[in-house]
Amino acid sequence: MRHANRGRKLGRTAEHREALLRNLAISLFRHGRINTTTEKAKELRPFAERLISLAKRGDLHARRLAARDIADRDVLVQLFDAIGPRFAERPGGYTRILKLGHRRGDGAELAMIELVDRG
Numbered sequence: 001m002r003h004a005n006r007g008r009k010l011g012r013t014a015e016h017r018e019a020l021l022r023n024l025a026i027s028l029f030r031h032g033r034i035n036t037t038t039e040k041a042k043e044l045r046p047f048a049e050r051l052i053s054l055a056k057r058g059d060l061h062a063r064r065l066a067a068r069d070i071a072d073r074d075v076l077v078q079l080f081d082a083i084g085p086r087f088a089e090r091p092g093g094y095t096r097i098l099k100l101g102h103r104r105g106d107g108a109e110l111a112m113i114e115l116v117d118r119g
Contacts, residue, residue, distance in 0.1 A: 008039055021047045022069050028095075029075050029083060033114030041097045041113040048113075052094045055084025083115065090116075 010017055024044045027034050029051075036044070051069060054062040063080060070076045087094050093116065100110040 008043055010039060010043065022071065024048075025051060026070060026072050026075050028113060028115070029070070029079050030072075033112055035100065035110060035112050037103075038097070038099060038109040038111040041111040044113055045095050045097065049092065049094050051079065052083060052087055053092075055079045056088055058084055 010020065012020065020040070021044060024034065024036065024040065025048045028044065028048055047069075051066050054066045058080060063076070066079065067076055070079060096114055096116050098112045098114070100112055102108065103110050
């Protein structure tokens, strides 16, 4: 039984899954939107929104907590200087998932996850 075991395993080990989410979050913050599978997008949403909430706080401790997951210094600066203040008045819901249909090769369901336009 899977009582109180949250999250999808995505067919990966814990370390691989953590690295995947970190890389997806970096790409999302760098480009504003990314295409991936629906399952990965649904797992990325709470991970990315937690980082945006840290960026809204903006203090040194929040920056260090976010730096544990965001290895790219340029993306970290962009997260705290542009993305965090953009959502300063928004209480949550910083991302949107749009379904795109099925991938031609293997039939996996695709989705686009993007940062919402207005803060």
